[in-house]
Amino acid sequence: MTNISVAELKEKAKQLRNLIIDTTVWAGSGHAGGALSSADILIALYFKYLNVDPKKPCWEDRDRFVLSKGHAAVGYIPCLALKGFIDKEGLKRFNHFKSPYGMHPDSLKVTGCDASTGSLGHGLPMGVGMALGAKVQKKAYKTVVLLGDGECNEGSNYEAMMSANHYKLDNLIAIVDRNKFMIDGPTEEVMSLEPFAAKWTAFGWNVIEVDDGNNMEKVCAALDTAWEHKGSPTVIIASTVKGKGVSFMENQVVWHYGALDSSQVEQAKADIANS
Amino acid sequence: MAEKKSVTGTTWNCYDANTMSAKEIYGRVLRQLAEDNPKIVGVTADLEKSTNIGIFGKAFPDRMFNVGIAEQNLFGVAAGLAKSGLIPFASTFAVFASMRAAEQVRSDICYQKLPVKIIATHAGISFGQAGTTHHCTEDLAIMRSFANMTVIVPADGAETGRAVEACLDIDGPVYIRVGRGFEPPYHKDQDFEFTIGKGELVREGSDATIITCGIGVLQSAVASDELKRMDGLSVRVINMHTIKPIDKEIILDAVKSTRRIITLEEHNVIGGLGDAVASVIAESGKGCAFTKLGLQDEYSLVGYPEDLYSHYKMDTSGIVDSVREIMGREFEADEDWADEV
Numbered sequence: 001m002t003n004i005s006v007a008e009l010k011e012k013a014k015q016l017r018n019l020i021i022d023t024t025v026w027a028g029s030g031h032a033g034g035a036l037s038s039a040d041i042l043i044a045l046y047f048k049y050l051n052v053d054p055k056k057p058c059w060e061d062r063d064r065f066v067l068s069k070g071h072a073a074v075g076y077i078p079c080l081a082l083k084g085f086i087d088k089e090g091l092k093r094f095n096h097f098k099s100p101y102g103m104h105p106d107s108l109k110v111t112g113c114d115a116s117t118g119s120l121g122h123g124l125p126m127g128v129g130m131a132l133g134a135k136v137q138k139k140a141y142k143t144v145v146l147l148g149d150g151e152c153n154e155g156s157n158y159e160a161m162m163s164a165n166h167y168k169l170d171n172l173i174a175i176v177d178r179n180k181f182m183i184d185g186p187t188e189e190v191m192s193l194e195p196f197a198a199k200w201t202a203f204g205w206n207v208i209e210v211d212d213g214n215n216m217e218k219v220c221a222a223l224d225t226a227w228e229h230k231g232s233p234t235v236i237i238a239s240t241v242k243g244k245g246v247s248f249m250e251n252q253v254v255w256h257y258g259a260l261d262s263s264q265v266e267q268a269k270a271d272i273a274n275s
Numbered sequence: 276m277a278e279k280k281s282v283t284g285t286t287w288n289c290y291d292a293n294t295m296s297a298k299e300i301y302g303r304v305l306r307q308l309a310e311d312n313p314k315i316v317g318v319t320a321d322l323e324k325s326t327n328i329g330i331f332g333k334a335f336p337d338r339m340f341n342v343g344i345a346e347q348n349l350f351g352v353a354a355g356l357a358k359s360g361l362i363p364f365a366s367t368f369a370v371f372a373s374m375r376a377a378e379q380v381r382s383d384i385c386y387q388k389l390p391v392k393i394i395a396t397h398a399g400i401s402f403g404q405a406g407t408t409h410h411c412t413e414d415l416a417i418m419r420s421f422a423n424m425t426v427i428v429p430a431d432g433a434e435t436g437r438a439v440e441a442c443l444d445i446d447g448p449v450y451i452r453v454g455r456g457f458e459p460p461y462h463k464d465q466d467f468e469f470t471i472g473k474g475e476l477v478r479e480g481s482d483a484t485i486i487t488c489g490i491g492v493l494q495s496a497v498a499s500d501e502l503k504r505m506d507g508l509s510v511r512v513i514n515m516h517t518i519k520p521i522d523k524e525i526i527l528d529a530v531k532s533t534r535r536i537i538t539l540e541e542h543n544v545i546g547g548l549g550d551a552v553a554s555v556i557a558e559s560g561k562g563c564a565f566t567k568l569g570l571q572d573e574y575s576l577v578g579y580p581e582d583l584y585s586h587y588k589m590d591t592s593g594i595v596d597s598v599r600e601i602m603g604r605e606f607e608a609d610e611d612w613a614d615e616v
Binding site for chain 2: 060064106107108115116118119121122124125126127128129130131132133134136137143155156162163166167
């Protein structure tokens with residue numbers, strides 16, 4: 001765990017939000033809404049909690065991170081750039097012909113990326129395998145999986161939840177970016193998830209609910225607790241705002257995915273600066 | 276060849292191959308390999324006993340994970356275990372590995388080129404009485420369409436042992452397909468060449484060639500012997516144990532030498548061995564008479580496997596009939612092989 005202040009983390013989160021906007025422009029379009037809702041969690045993980053080293057991306061004792069909501073690559077890959085795993089210049093070719101960076105991350109092409117994702121419901125099973133692998137090999141690393149809330153409609157997550165508890169994987173932390181929207185609308189209208197925390201509790205997980213997953217103090221407090229918890233896997237259900245930090249995107253289902261014109265970019269940058 | 280250690284407590288030779296199913300030998304070979312390789316772990320979905328991966332699991336309980344009846348999780352977990360530096364052997368029925376969890380196998384394992392070794396049992400129609408939900412006549416088509424995947428169909432238990440051992444040398448995923456029970460073996464001992472990607476010449480022949488895999492190898496060898504005795508025909512038999520990458524050389528030599536080719540597989544004739552062979556022939560520009568034996572794009576019947584093999588012309592007499600049919604077919608042989616494309 002890195003010794004870094006909340007103020008510094010907040011500043012990093014602003015940098016990431018700006019880079020998400022830039023990358024969305026370079027890419028032509030992107031899943032800005034779900035990337036912005038995850039930004040504070042990603043920054044907390046990569047700049048404080050995850051034991052990773054950009055100079056040794058394949059170091060076998062590193063903590064593992066799986067972006068199960070792979071469509072947030074437009075937030076994740078810029079985060080890896082800020083951390084120093086990849087060159088920021090490369091982001092200018094995001095989505096372009098033969099770019100290593102596309103809408104969903106490819107672990108064989110993105111330095112520092114531990115799992116190729118994109119198809120929802122795949123990250124948690126892989127995370128269970130990584131955590132189990134640590135136990136088998138008596139390694140101390142932790143595995144963190146970031147899921148979308150809409151993604152939790154996928155049945156494979158519940159298979160993985162069952163097995164994580166069965167194997168008592170206290171080295172596994174799931175974080176759900178509960179921004180309450182999916183492509184076709186609010187999660188509770190499309191396919192209701194509630195009672196959501198109770199589902200994880202019923203599956204034997206240690207549940208930490210964060211009422212504001214875009215508040216860095218609260219995100220860090222939850223991660224502090226999760227990092228220390230023993231005996232069962234932990235899930236942090238972080239209530240976030242889709243499109244957080246950009247006024248015209250916040251809680252707007254249309255900003256699940258889209259392109260930005262120059263005036264929108266200007267507005268977005270101003271909003272981020274003032275946040 | 277390196278000296279083989281016993282996998283049975285007695286010997287691993289003729290005796291074993293004649294009395295043990297392919298999956299039993301798989302479990303024993305895996306147990307043996309795991310003694311020297313601490314990276315090997317096992318995963319299954321409530322089929323520890325049925326797939327015989329439990330033989331390994333009993334010896335190494337700390338390295339065996341039964342995720343319950345949850346095949347999507349099975350292959351996702353296998354991918355994660357491989358990501359952590361281990362070599363997972365994942366076993367379930369072929370139908371679940373190739374279809375219930377197809378996307379996990381493709382996106383989690385093959386796309387990331389992970390060294391997950393899938394040993395799929397009860398393939399084809401070997402679980403005859405169980406019916407179509409438990410048969411699997413599509414897996415070769417599915418698995419060979421996944422980039423990075425190596426696809427192997429051993430002829431019998433002895434060859435399964437060799438394949439399980441050899442798959443550790445492949446830097447990536449491997450799909451090994453075996454049957455359910457005791458399918459009589461073709462190989463009578465361990466003394467045969469086995470190289471992934473190289474077909475095995477089982478019978479020499481100049482009139483026609485049967486290219487087959489799995490249970491078809493023994494049946495075709497016997498059919499070749501019968502045809503020689505009864506009809507004076509010289510029928511070549513190739514054990515194409517590796518469906519992908521396929522041995523083009525042995526196929527083209529058979530086309531050149533015999534100009535009549537029959538493929539036989541315990542699979543739908545769409546997308547499996549027959550189509551893999553057909554592609555090689557079509558791309559070569561050579562002509563030949565060609566027949567694909569297997570399930571003719573239909574769902575399988577219920578019955579004891581031997582009755583089903585007979586019904587689908589996968590047994591000796593069905594093969595004999597098919598060879599006679601293809602020998603009677605008009606085919607204009609072009610002697611000027613060198614002039615062709």
